[in-house]
Amino acid sequence: MTEKLSIVLGRHGQVADLRAGTVKVEGHALDFIEIVRMPDAYRAMARSQPYDICEMAPTSYLMARAAGAPITALPLPMTRRFRHAGLQRPVLSALRSPRDLAGRRVGVRAYSVTAAVWTRGILADEYGLDPDSIAWFTEEDENVEGFVPPGNVQRVASGSTLAGMLRAGEIDAAFAGLAGAGNEAGELVDIVPDAKARERDWFLKTGIYPLHGVIVVRNDVLERHPLLASALFDAFSAAKENYLARVRSGAAADAEDKRYLALAELVGDPLPYGLEENARSFEALVRYAHRQKLIPALLRLDTVVHDPRVRNAVERSRA
Numbered sequence: 001m002t003e004k005l006s007i008v009l010g011r012h013g014q015v016a017d018l019r020a021g022t023v024k025v026e027g028h029a030l031d032f033i034e035i036v037r038m039p040d041a042y043r044a045m046a047r048s049q050p051y052d053i054c055e056m057a058p059t060s061y062l063m064a065r066a067a068g069a070p071i072t073a074l075p076l077p078m079t080r081r082f083r084h085a086g087l088q089r090p091v092l093s094a095l096r097s098p099r100d101l102a103g104r105r106v107g108v109r110a111y112s113v114t115a116a117v118w119t120r121g122i123l124a125d126e127y128g129l130d131p132d133s134i135a136w137f138t139e140e141d142e143n144v145e146g147f148v149p150p151g152n153v154q155r156v157a158s159g160s161t162l163a164g165m166l167r168a169g170e171i172d173a174a175f176a177g178l179a180g181a182g183n184e185a186g187e188l189v190d191i192v193p194d195a196k197a198r199e200r201d202w203f204l205k206t207g208i209y210p211l212h213g214v215i216v217v218r219n220d221v222l223e224r225h226p227l228l229a230s231a232l233f234d235a236f237s238a239a240k241e242n243y244l245a246r247v248r249s250g251a252a253a254d255a256e257d258k259r260y261l262a263l264a265e266l267v268g269d270p271l272p273y274g275l276e277e278n279a280r281s282f283e284a285l286v287r288y289a290h291r292q293k294l295i296p297a298l299l300r301l302d303t304v305v306h307d308p309r310v311r312n313a314v315e316r317s318r319a
Contacts, residue, residue, distance in 0.1 A: 018235060046063070052218055056215075075305050078213030087190065088174060121285075229306055
């Protein structure tokens with residue numbers, strides 16, 4: 001009897017055919033587990049690995065691996081988004097550039113949130129803003145149990161929220177998406193005012209295309225099923241190609257589909273899979289995570305990200 005493997009995935013267009021069963025993982029049946037908040041799945045996978053296969057925030061994955069979690073990532077990033085935008089200030093604030101944030105107070109859901117790791121790294125590289133010069137305020141637990149944030153990070157007081165602190169002027173800026181932040185009337189603006197143009201320039205200069213959400217598999221599952229990594233890579237790739245064909249044909253037209261169409265004009269494949277295809281982005285994220293004291297050492301990509309095509313090519317060359 002085929003072992004059914006539990007899996008948690010966000011509802012991304014590129015995995016719709018996997019969820020629907022029109023694309024299958026050869027030799028394996030999938031049991032899709034629905035989670036209301038994907039960060040809860042990331043935290044569970046970092047701490048106790050309750051699922052066989054799970055989408056996971058890449059920074060949480062790197063931290064969990066560094067802490068000894070028995071999981072391995074496949075080079076299957078689920079979402080892509082440039083990160084010059086997203087750190088916001090009140091429209092009436094005196095802040096005018098990222099460098100003005102030095103010595104200020106900034107809110108973020110958790111210090112290790114991947115979006116924030118990308119933005120802090122970019123602001124350090126491109127604007128000379130030292131993340132250590134900022135007092136960071138958080139309102140959620142970090143995903144990796146036992147992680148102690150740097151000394152310039154503190155949890156908001158009980159009963160307080162980052163959105164409330166931003167409205168009251170108790171913090172100077174915060175990452176977008178805080179519930180109750182009140183930006184419906186345009187009360188907040190990005191700290192990088194020309195973010196879209198800067199993102200394009202940065203990509204053309206560096207080749208870095210920020211990734212979010214990687215597929216991780218428990219090591220015992222990979223050991224039990226030595227062909228699973230290849231089967232997953234092939235199935236995810238087939239589902240992605242089906243999705244992109246629909247998007248290009250105009251059959252899909254929601255905001256995310258249009259965003260990927262626009263990104264394709266700059267990056268080519270808007271959802272590249274594979275370690276070589278994503279090496280610059282993985283390497284940048286490892287570097288940023290280390291610089292921001294989230295992992296104790298720089299990790300070699302080939303030790304934490306498994307591309308089954310590489311092993312298959314080596315095995316074919318030896319045959």
